[in-house]
Amino acid sequence: MGQAQAEERPTKVFIHVNTSKQVDDKDHLKVFANEHAKEWSKKPDQEGVVVECEVMASEMKPHVSQAYKDACDNLIYLKKEQFQVTNYTWLVLAALYILSRKFTAGTVGNDLLIGSAFVVGIVSLLVLWDFQSSIERFRNRLAHVYEDYFTKGECERLGLDAKSKHRYISAILSFAVVVATAFTAWAVRQS
Structure with a gap:
């Protein structure tokens, strides 16, 4: 303009x-x-x-506008990455299972693959929950912007709620990783 x-x-x-x-x-x-x-x-x-x-209302200052945009962009990125981490975890666990077909049960190679499955699962869980803590940090930033630039009525009418934690997505993805890890470890032990 x-x-x-x-x-x-x-x-x-x-x-x-x-x-x-x-x-x-x-x-x-x-x-x-x-x-x-x-x-x-x-x-x-x-x-x-x-x-x-x-009149107390003011336009968003450039640095606040940039912080708002940064928070929105990072939230979108982190939410997508949570799903990517889960997908890659499944791929790595599938690769470990395929490798296990080359070893017989009870061998050192087989036990190493079982340990690797658990390491992959633990690392994935740590990454997922690190992303979740970052998501909460960016949502807190959005909550401050909403409080400063929107009235309570506007927030309600526009559905601007950045205070909800939305941890259920991380919980569901974590559950999927745990199940996939346990299944892979079991399948590798059976092969």
């Missing part, structure tokens, strides 16, 4: 407070972007005062 097209937001608003109305009445407050509120308050059927207030 060019400077000629940029619209200036009002830095002040004028609020007419009708003192004859209850606080929860829809006519208790009227907000004006200009000094028209003073004319409004002079009408015979209006009681109250006009208060001039600064």
Whole structure:
């Protein structure tokens, strides 16, 4: 958006407070972007005062915008990578099973493959939960941006919830890794 097209937001608003109305009445407050509120308050059927207030909402500063974009991009990346880690774990475990067909049960090579299956499973679990802790860190960053730049009502209406942990995906993927590791170790021992 060019400077000629940029619209200036009002830095002040004028609020007419009708003192004859209850606080929860829809006519208790009227907000004006200009000094028209003073004319409004002079009408015979209006009681109250006009208060001039600064507008607190602001545009997102460039560094905050970059932090927001960085958090979103990293969340997308980390969530995809959790699935990739699980897929690669299954591939490595399948390769270990295929290698086990060359060894007979109870040999050193077979036992080495069983140990390797467990190492692959443990490393995969560690990576998955490291990604999950990074996801939570980026979600906390988003939560701060949402709190600073959106009202509570806007967050509810837009579904902006960065505080939920969503650990169930990591739990499901971890379960898949544990099952695949146990099955591979069992299958290698049987071969």
